[in-house]
Amino acid sequence: xxxxxxxxxxxxxxxxxxxxxxxxxxxxxxxxxxxxxxxxxxxxxxxxxxxxxxxxxxxxxxxxxxxxxxxxxxxxxxxxxxxxxxxxxxxxxxxxxxxxxxxxxxxxxxxxxxxxxxxxxxxxx
Numbered sequence: 001x002x003x004x005x006x007x008x009x010x011x012x013x014x015x016x017x018x019x020x021x022x023x024x025x026x027x028x029x030x031x032x033x034x035x036x037x038x039x040x041x042x043x044x045x046x047x048x049x050x051x052x053x054x055x056x057x058x059x060x061x062x063x064x065x066x067x068x069x070x071x072x073x074x075x076x077x078x079x080x081x082x083x084x085x086x087x088x089x090x091x092x093x094x095x096x097x098x099x100x101x102x103x104x105x106x107x108x109x110x111x112x113x114x115x116x117x118x119x120x121x122x123x124x125x
Contacts, residue, residue, distance in 0.1 A: 002026040002114045004096050009119030012086055020081040020119060021073070022096030030072050033099065033106050034079040038092035038121075047107030048094070049081060059107055063089065086123045093118040 008020040022034065035050035049070040051058045058070050069082040079096060095118045101111035 002098065004098065004114060004116035006094060006096050006116045006119040008080075009094060009121045011122045011124060013125050014086060014088060014123055016086050016123070017082070017084045018086065018121060020083065020094055020096075020121075021076075022079045022081075022116060024077050024079070024098070027098065029077050029079055029098070030074045033111075034070070034072070035097045035106055035112055036070060036079075036081045037095045037097060037109065038090075039095070039118075040092040043092075045095070045109055047105070047109065050106035051079070052106050059105065061107060083121070086121075088123055091121055091123045093120050 003025045005023045012018055031053055033053045036048045037045050038048050039045040047061055048064055049060045049068055051070045067085045071080050073080055095116055097112035097115045099112035104111050
């Protein structure tokens with residue numbers, strides 16, 4: 001069955017970098033729409049970045065554009081989220097997701113059927 005496992009979270013100082021990985025099983029990640037989302041305490045889950053199946057167009061929420069990069073690791077059947085210049089507003093549990101929903105932005109939570117369990121990102125000096 002479809003499974004997603006995130007890794008790579010941790011504690012980093014402001015301005016630092018982390019690379020999150022999303023290991024996929026039960027499907028081919030290279031051919032799927034993959035989204036990265038985050039949820040901070042007391043806040044709703046929000047779309048951070050996504051890469052669309054077929055045309056591989058990527059999207060970013062405004063607050064991370066230019067700092068985060070989404071990509072596919074074809075050899076590992078995984079996706080990644082490279083996060084640079086991390087800021088105090090970035091800490092959250094980060095989730096990857098996949099699904100076959102269409103008709104809405106791939107940054108929309110409702111588009112996804114399958115979710116990982118998340119990895120914690122903490123930014124602190």
